Amino acid sequence: MQKKQTKIAGILLALCCVLALIVFFQTRPDTAAGEKQIAIAVIHGDGSENTFSYDTDAEYLGEVLTEEGLAEGTEGPYGMFITTVDGETADDSKEQWWCITKGGEMVNTGADQTPIQDQDTFELTLKEGY
Template identity: 30%
Template sequence: MNTTSRRPLRAFGSAATALFVAGLLAACGGASPEPEAPVSATQSAPSDAASSSASPSGSATASDGAETLTYPGRTGATALELLLEADPSAEVTGKGENAFVTAIGGRAADDSKKEFWSLSVDGEPAQVGAGTLETEDGQEITWTLETY
């Protein structure tokens, strides 16, 4: 399978997401909502990442060192609600549709390195923010630390 043809689209999606996120970040502020009951999650991050009540586990991806957090969707819950259940230590600015995730598993996105936490559903970039994205049973929600 030729994966090089998808690379430009992924880069475009990441760049568009980064611009969208930068706009949200500039316009928002506030505290994060309280988490509900924990859900199962898998996380790839440095070994010193903060642990959560959902006990994310995993190791850094060997191919590119990407840091990720993946958890199942749940009908009636937003991606942001489920993130905060999976990782209560996640840092968020803004609320609801203006929420912007700045850190997961104790790993903050570094603006000087042009990093951001990217949200995808079933392997496709999310078209709305985490506080707006209503998930469904059977979906795979993934956060990946990316650069723009």
């Protein structure tokens, strides 16, 4: 009896994983192929702000950040972990990190998985505290 329950639980877990993947792929934002113009505002730790405009064929934000030399980072399990933007490096000892927002709303993806559309506006803000 115990073996049968374990087998059923394993099958149910596998089905849940497959369902979660289907939902993810159906609900993730689309990318746009072709030429796009985007703006990226960088809000530094001292509150100063620089805005950059780019014309790009890239489909994801991470591509633009690295191709244009605006950001640097390390590769992690979720793509690029941004460490430096516009010459300012986050200080781990102060628990600083770069937050990505789009139109003022925090994105739920890393830079390498954040799709871009024509006329998108992103913000990269140096935050303190985890």
